[in-house]
Amino acid sequence: MQKLKPSQRAINTKPSPIRGLVNLANIQKAKGVKVNHFNIGQPDFPTPKDFFTEVRKFKEKVVAYAPSQGRAETQEAWEVYFKSVGINYKAEECIVTLGGVEALFLAHAALLDAGDEILIFEPFYPYYENHADILGTKVVPISLSIKNGFHLPPEKEMQKKVTKRTKAILFCNPSNPTGVVFTPQEVKTVAKFAKKNKLWIIADEVYREYGFERAALSMAKIKEVQNQVILTDTTSKRFNLCGGRVGVLASHNKEFMQNVFKLAQSRESVPTIEQLAVVKLLKNAKKYYQPTIKLFKERRDAIYHGLQDIAKTVSGLTFQKPEGAFYIIVGLPIKNAQHFSEWLLTDFRHNNTTLCVSPAAGFYKTKGLGLNEIRLSYVVGIPIIKESMLMLKKALSEYQNKFPKLCK
Numbered sequence: 001m002q003k004l005k006p007s008q009r010a011i012n013t014k015p016s017p018i019r020g021l022v023n024l025a026n027i028q029k030a031k032g033v034k035v036n037h038f039n040i041g042q043p044d045f046p047t048p049k050d051f052f053t054e055v056r057k058f059k060e061k062v063v064a065y066a067p068s069q070g071r072a073e074t075q076e077a078w079e080v081y082f083k084s085v086g087i088n089y090k091a092e093e094c095i096v097t098l099g100g101v102e103a104l105f106l107a108h109a110a111l112l113d114a115g116d117e118i119l120i121f122e123p124f125y126p127y128y129e130n131h132a133d134i135l136g137t138k139v140v141p142i143s144l145s146i147k148n149g150f151h152l153p154p155e156k157e158m159q160k161k162v163t164k165r166t167k168a169i170l171f172c173n174p175s176n177p178t179g180v181v182f183t184p185q186e187v188k189t190v191a192k193f194a195k196k197n198k199l200w201i202i203a204d205e206v207y208r209e210y211g212f213e214r215a216a217l218s219m220a221k222i223k224e225v226q227n228q229v230i231l232t233d234t235t236s237k238r239f240n241l242c243g244g245r246v247g248v249l250a251s252h253n254k255e256f257m258q259n260v261f262k263l264a265q266s267r268e269s270v271p272t273i274e275q276l277a278v279v280k281l282l283k284n285a286k287k288y289y290q291p292t293i294k295l296f297k298e299r300r301d302a303i304y305h306g307l308q309d310i311a312k313t314v315s316g317l318t319f320q321k322p323e324g325a326f327y328i329i330v331g332l333p334i335k336n337a338q339h340f341s342e343w344l345l346t347d348f349r350h351n352n353t354t355l356c357v358s359p360a361a362g363f364y365k366t367k368g369l370g371l372n373e374i375r376l377s378y379v380v381g382i383p384i385i386k387e388s389m390l391m392l393k394k395a396l397s398e399y400q401n402k403f404p405k406l407c408k
Contacts, residue, residue: 009133009134009136012133013130013133013134014126014129014130014133014362015362016126016127016362017126017358017359017360017361017362017363017375018039018040018041018126018358018362019039019040020358020359020362021039021341021342021345021356021357021358022039022040022356024342024345024346025037025039025345025356027345028345028346028354032352033349033352033353033354034352034353034354035345035353035354035355035356036353036354036355036356036380036384036387036388036391037356037377037380038355038356038357038358038376038377038378038380038388039356039357039358039375039377040377040379041176041237041325041326041327041377041379042240042242042379043237043240043242043292043326043379044240044379044380044381045240045292045295046240047239047240047241047244048239048281048288050280050281050288051239051241051244051277051278051280051281052277054276054277054278054279054280055273055274055277057276058273058276058277063272063273064272065268065269065272066096066269066270066271066272066275067269068095068261068264068265068267068268068269069094069095069096069261069264070094070095070096070248070269070270070275071096071272071275071276072091073275073276073279074096074246074270074275074276074278074279074282075091075092075094075095075096076091076279077278077279077282077283078091078094078096078233078248078250078282079091079094080282080283081282081283081285082094082220082250084285084286085208085209085218085285086218086221087218087220087221087231088220089220089231089250089251089252093250093251093252093257094248094249094250095248095249095250095257095260095261095264096246096247096248096270096275097232097246097247097248097249097264097270098245098246098247098267098270099234099236099242099244099245099246099247100204100206100232100233100234100236100247101127101247102245102247102267103232103233103234103247103248103249104127104128104131104170104202104204104232105131105134106249106260106263106264107202107230107232107249107260108128108131108132108135108137108168108202109131109135109260109263110256110259110260110263111167111168111200111202111230111256112135112137112167112168113137114135114136114137115136115137115138115165116137116138116165116166116167116168117137117138117139117140117163117165117166117167118132118137118138118139118140118166118167118168118169118170118202119140119141119142119158119161119162119166119168119169119170119199120139120140120141120142120169120170120365121141121142121143121144121150121152121170121171121172121175122141122142122143122144122363122364122365122366122369123144123150123177123178123329123360123363123364123369123370123375124141124170124172124177124363124364124365125172125176125177125204125363126362126363128170129365138165139365140161140163140166141161141364141365141366142157142158142161143364143366143369144178144180146318146319146320146329146331146373147318148320149178149180149320149321149323150175150178150179150180150320150329151180151182151183151186152182152186152189152190155189155193158193159193159197162197166197166199167199167200168199168200168201168202169190169193169194169199169200169201169202170201170202170204171187171190171201171202171203171204171219172204172205172206173187173203173204173205173216173217173219174207174208174210174211174216174323174324174325175207175324175325175327176206176207176325176327177327177329177358177360177363177375178322178327178328178329179300179322179323179324179325179326179327179328179329180322180323180324181211181212181213181214181216181323181324181325182216182217183214184214184217187217187219187222188217188222190219191219191222191224191225192224194225194228195224195225195228199228200228200230201219201225201228201229201230202230202232203218203219203220203229203230203231203232204232205218205219205220205231205232205233206232206233206234206236206237207237207324207325207326208233208238209238209289209293210237210293210296210324210325210326211323211324212293212296212297212300212322212323212324213323213324214323216324218231219231220250226252227252227253228253229251229252230249230250230251230253230256231248231249231250231251232247232248232249232250233247233248233250234246234247234248235247235278235281235282238285238288238289238292239278239281239285239288239289240292241278241281244274244277244278245270245271245274246270246274246275246278296326296378298382299326299378299379299380299381299382299385300321300322300326300328300378302378302382302385302386303328303376303378303385303389304319304321304322304328306385306386306388306389306390306392307319307328307330307389309389309393310389310392310393310396313393314333314393314396314397315333316331316332316333316408317330317331317332317333318330318331319331326377326378326379327375327376327377327378328375328376328378329360329363329370329373329374329375330373330374330375330376331372331373332372332373332374332396333372333396333400333407333408334372334396334399334400334403334406334407334408335371335372335406335407335408336371336372336406337359337360337361337370337371337372337373337374338359338361338371339403339406340359340374340399340406341356341357341358341359341374343399343403344356344357344395348391348395348398348399350390350391350394350395353387353391354391355388355391355392355395357374357375357376358374358375358376358377359373359374359375360373360374360375361373363375372408
């Protein structure tokens, strides 16, 4: 009898580099080991109390389906939020989604057919490629370098990646996983490039408020490409509402919105109660996220200074000061960051504590890139950051002594 197998689509989809070591971390926790998590971008500040208050206000006798485009109140709340940051999307130009990830998936599905190509600057959020695997499209990476802080390459290098099958470019600003905030000129360069090559622009602006050296210019503000821009956003980060799963997809392009709406109908709707509970947050967004900007900038400084201290005694460390979001990519003087990251969890201990980090190779499409890099997410308090940087320094020294052939 022939053995039943899952689809090749599922088999070929890459596991998450962000969540890949969570099971291993949980095994150590079960043994009583404390794990300092730097692998997932889940902020540690409390979700606003107003969210829970709004949840408790729900008194209807039936939790009914919401409209596929979202509750009218929630669409209107997104309009208010966008207006507060200088972006002009009307309520009817917004579709409420299951977090930012579904917004990205719907945009990808509505813009590209199987075999079409999408340009993405690497390293990138790995679920972008998962979506391509599921939909049968092709990610064409444009490589960025840690040497210049992951800023744009010359436009001629971008142009080399364009083919007859190229339909879109995905642009994350501020960037996960690099922490770069692209300059206004760089944003305009991408817009000009997309206009020249007649490409859709999927703009992932989840970390919009978190620009420490400069504000992130929204692609939605570039008038010349407004009809090409598909904006994706979420309540997850600025309100620490990652489990609430309320995001948005917005566009001025009526034909796109009419067609992506049909895809949204296929999953019925976003949960009703969560949609209603975020309305107050979106309409008063600055009140909630403003205090966290200073918090993350201080944490950014703490992890950067900690890495600078490590670099004084550990040669071969490469990193740049993050300009936004809450991530940093670090090049280590080792050959295999996956092995190092697993070893941290299974073997390294400092006062019965260890670290969980994300190997960065999983954020690259190009084979061979990022093998010696890790991504650190600084969503923990400064005392934990300082402790963890001392631990990383100690861990690198131990690893180099134990595995000299695996080090550079």
